[in-house]
Amino acid sequence: MAAGRSMTHAQIFAVVRRIPRGRVATYGQVAALAGFPNHARQVGYALAALSSDAPVPWHRVVNAQGRISPRRDDPGGAMVQQLRLEQEGVVLKGGRVALDEFGWAPTRRMARSPVKASSSRSPAA
DNA sequence: ATGCTGACTATGT
């Protein structure tokens, strides 16, 4: 399973699978967790390489702006992704996801820390 | 080996 194309992709898929339901992670975040900081792009390519029915919640991965990146191979995929996210409780506002609310924090927000050092609200409903 | 492409990100206008 896991493709078998290369370990790089496998590593990325492993991280994506760890994204809890109702939460989203950015490409850069997944890349960093996979062990490839600053390789956000590669994450996108890796996801593009897997099948739409792959055992990976690829729909939980969005870009740093909290938006769904349109794909070249399947323009409709973006719509499907949004639908799946809404099914899991992730709300898109203005075509964007509030990363400060639904952003997955495995331990601590990495670079781009959207959190404003305030009690704020909790992603947990 | 070389060159192109791409589900990205940060910055500037």
Place this chain on the structure above:
DNA sequence: TACATAGCCAGCA
């Protein structure tokens, strides 16, 4: 918010 530009790197022909 939207668009344009530059930097990065892996996969594939």
